Amino acid sequence: xxxxxxxxxxxxxxxxxxxxxxxxxxxxxxxxxxxxxxxxxxxxxxxxxxxxxxxxxxxxxxxxxxxxxxxxxxxxxxxxxxxxxxxxxxxxxxxxxxxxxxxxxxxxxxxxxxxxxxxxxxxxxxxxxxxxxxxxxxxxxxxxxxxxxxxxxxxxxxxxxxxxxxxxxxxxxxxxxxxxxxxxxxxxxxxxxxxxxxxxxxxxxxxxxxxxxxxxxxxxxxxxxxxxxxxxxxxxxxxxxxxxxxxxxxxxxxxxxxxxxxxxxxxxxxxxxxxxxxxxxxxxxxxxxxxxxxxxxxxxxxxxxxxxxxxxxxxxxxxxxxxxxxxxxxxxxxxxxxxxxxxxxxxxxxxxxxxxxxxxxxxxxxxxxxxxxxxxxxxxxxxxxxxxxxxxxxxxxxxxxxxxxxxxxxxxxxxxxxxxxxxxxxxxxxxxxxxxxxxxxxxxxxxxxxxxxxxxxxxxxxxxx
Numbered sequence: 001x002x003x004x005x006x007x008x009x010x011x012x013x014x015x016x017x018x019x020x021x022x023x024x025x026x027x028x029x030x031x032x033x034x035x036x037x038x039x040x041x042x043x044x045x046x047x048x049x050x051x052x053x054x055x056x057x058x059x060x061x062x063x064x065x066x067x068x069x070x071x072x073x074x075x076x077x078x079x080x081x082x083x084x085x086x087x088x089x090x091x092x093x094x095x096x097x098x099x100x101x102x103x104x105x106x107x108x109x110x111x112x113x114x115x116x117x118x119x120x121x122x123x124x125x126x127x128x129x130x131x132x133x134x135x136x137x138x139x140x141x142x143x144x145x146x147x148x149x150x151x152x153x154x155x156x157x158x159x160x161x162x163x164x165x166x167x168x169x170x171x172x173x174x175x176x177x178x179x180x181x182x183x184x185x186x187x188x189x190x191x192x193x194x195x196x197x198x199x200x201x202x203x204x205x206x207x208x209x210x211x212x213x214x215x216x217x218x219x220x221x222x223x224x225x226x227x228x229x230x231x232x233x234x235x236x237x238x239x240x241x242x243x244x245x246x247x248x249x250x251x252x253x254x255x256x257x258x259x260x261x262x263x264x265x266x267x268x269x270x271x272x273x274x275x276x277x278x279x280x281x282x283x284x285x286x287x288x289x290x291x292x293x294x295x296x297x298x299x300x301x302x303x304x305x306x307x308x309x310x311x312x313x314x315x316x317x318x319x320x321x322x323x324x325x326x327x328x329x330x331x332x333x334x335x336x337x338x339x340x341x342x343x344x345x346x347x348x349x350x351x352x353x354x355x356x357x358x359x360x361x362x363x364x365x366x367x368x369x370x371x372x373x374x375x376x377x378x379x380x381x382x383x384x385x386x387x388x389x390x391x392x393x394x395x396x397x398x399x400x401x402x403x404x405x406x407x408x409x410x411x412x413x414x415x416x417x418x419x420x421x422x423x424x425x426x427x428x429x430x431x432x433x434x435x436x437x438x439x440x441x442x443x444x445x446x447x448x449x450x451x452x453x454x455x456x457x458x459x460x461x462x463x464x465x
Contacts, residue, residue: 001029001106004073004096008065009033010087011077012052013042016170017100019143019154020075023107025050026157032062034086037448041147058089069095075103078173079399101170104143105178108165114298115179117169117210118187118223119203120344121291124283125187127319128295130156130166135312136304142166146319146338164302169210171203172196176210183301184214185294186222189230190343208233219301221294224251241272243293245286253297255289260354263325265289273300276309283318285351292316321450323348326457329464333440336453340368340446342379349386352442361386362438364428364452366393366445370403373410381414389419389438391428396447425452432459 007024011017012033018041025031025048032051035042042052053060065072074090074097090097098106116126123145130142131150141158145168148154158165169176169184173196189207204227211220212233220234224244231240243253253271260266263284269276271293281292292313299309318324327334335352339345345365352361365384367373373380373395384390392408412420423431429452432441441460443449 001073001103004029004071006030006065006068006072007032007075008061008072008090009075009077010080010084010090011035012045012050013037013039014077014079014100015041015145015147015154016104016143016168017075017077018042018045019145020100020103020107021045021050022048022153022155023143023157026155030064032065034060056085058085061086061089069093072096073098073103075100081399099173099175101173101175101178104167104175105180107143108167108179111161112164113179113181114164114166114183114185115169115176115181115210116166116185116187117171117176117207118185119171119190120339120341121187121223121287122168122170122185123338124288124319124322125185125291125294126166126168127151128292128316129185129298131316132295132299132304132309132312133164133166133302135315136299136308138302138304139163140166144168144319145170146322148319149317150315171206171210174206174209177206177213179210180213180215181218182215183219183298184211184221185298186211186220186226186230187291187294188223188343189226190341204229214238221253221297223290223294224249241297243271243290243297245290245293253293255293258286258289260284263355269293269296271297271300273297274306276300276306278310280310280314281316282314283316283323284355285323285347286354287347287351288318288323323351326453327460327464329460331439332460332464334456334460335440335442336450337442337444338446339444340372342376342383345380345444346383346386348444349383349442352440353386356440359439360388360437361440361442362389362391363387364391364393364423364441364443364449366447366449367395367408367411368446369398370395370400370406373408374403374406377410378414381411381416384411385414385416387417387442390415390417391421391423391431393423393425393428393445393447393449396445396449398447428452429455429459432456433463 013035127148133140142156242251244251255267321338
């Protein structure tokens with residue numbers, strides 16, 4: 001990529017796109033980009049020296065980009081709409097335009113790659129892998145799909161070109177098929193992105209293709225719940241390690257003596273590479289114990305010993321918006337989580353229930369995508385029913401146009417929580433100021449519900465002090 005001194009991003013504010021932008025910027029390229037919305041993340045990129053504009057107009061493309069076609073790489077996110085004026089101009093002018101996944105494939109080509117895939121759990125697990133190796137003193141790079149709290153970033157720059165790279169391998173739009181991993185993790189293969197795949201069989205086939213690209217002599221760590229045909233697609237000679245919470249589930253890698261104490265989960269790890277006892281994970285949730293099993297096994301594969309793994313696990317502080325404790329008071333807690341799939345929501349809410357038995361739980365949920373809401377309406381209703389109170393925001397459309405009859409209200413009939421309603425963001429804030437009916441508040445979703453978090457934090461900090 002050194003042949004491109006200029007790099008322009010269409011959709012630079014995306015979490016995966018921004019990591020790439022930071023990589024190019026850190027490596028001496030002149031980086032600029034467009035996004036439709038200014039966010040704390042784009043503000044941070046601007047503060048780091050990256051030029052960003054927010055109005056889709058050819059005149060806003062920086063002069064150096066418009067005047068240096070052959071020296072410019074354009075990186076495109078699938079979220080950019082087809083009617084984008086800037087994309088159309090760049091395409092017609094003959095610029096080298098590549099998808100984010102294609103660029104990631106080029107950057108990892110020829111490097112030792114640890115790729116974490118799965119319909120949910122991949123951001124947390126990839127951040128865990130990067131953290132464990134980094135904390136243990138190993139040289140490692142990482143492109144993450146979230147802001148790792150320990151790193152304060154979604155990018156970890158390696159010191160040398162020989163260092164392994166940890167990559168979140170995204171199944172959306174079959175993006176992960178640009179990667180050739182030495183070590184692959186598959187956290188889950190539940191149905192998702194049916195707007196792209198059509199049905200789960202096509203999604204499973206894509207995961208089979210991804211696993212089939214593991215390099216000779218590589219390793220596959222796969223959750224025991226994943227479709228069995230996925231592991232079967234691994235090349236001959238691949239070391240296959242199945243993992244899960246309990247030995248009763250049949251995996252080779254599992255946890256024992258799991259205990260929840262406050263916000264921490266304590267457990268021991270048993271796997272093909274040995275036993276690691278006395279692990280203390282400060283990020284709660286049984287699903288996070290399972291994610292850490294896979295990450296710790298990768299650390300073992302990379303030669304990290306039990307003592308360093310134990311210390312690194314204890315030091316791990318999670319990913320922003322993944323089981324994030326926003327306000328913690330004597331009797332009350334406010335949590336924020338990125339969950340946007342029924343299985344993720346169920347895992348999150350069951351863990352909240354386990355941590356705070358008997359507490360009244362209010363959930364504010366923003367569905368993400370019209371197609372996902374339509375395809376998994378029953379699952380969303382069932383998982384949200386774990387709460388005592390459920391307030392639904394309007395669907396966050398992201399890249400999609402509205403679908404007739406598909407609204408948040410279609411979830412209400414299936415939700416069995418005693419209290420349920422559609423609310424605006426303003427109503428959510430007003431209720432938080434005056435309503436005493438809940439002990440625990442959780443905001444959940446992958447859209448722009450996170451814009452409520454700072455305001456809710458101020459309100460509840462004042463109320464619960």
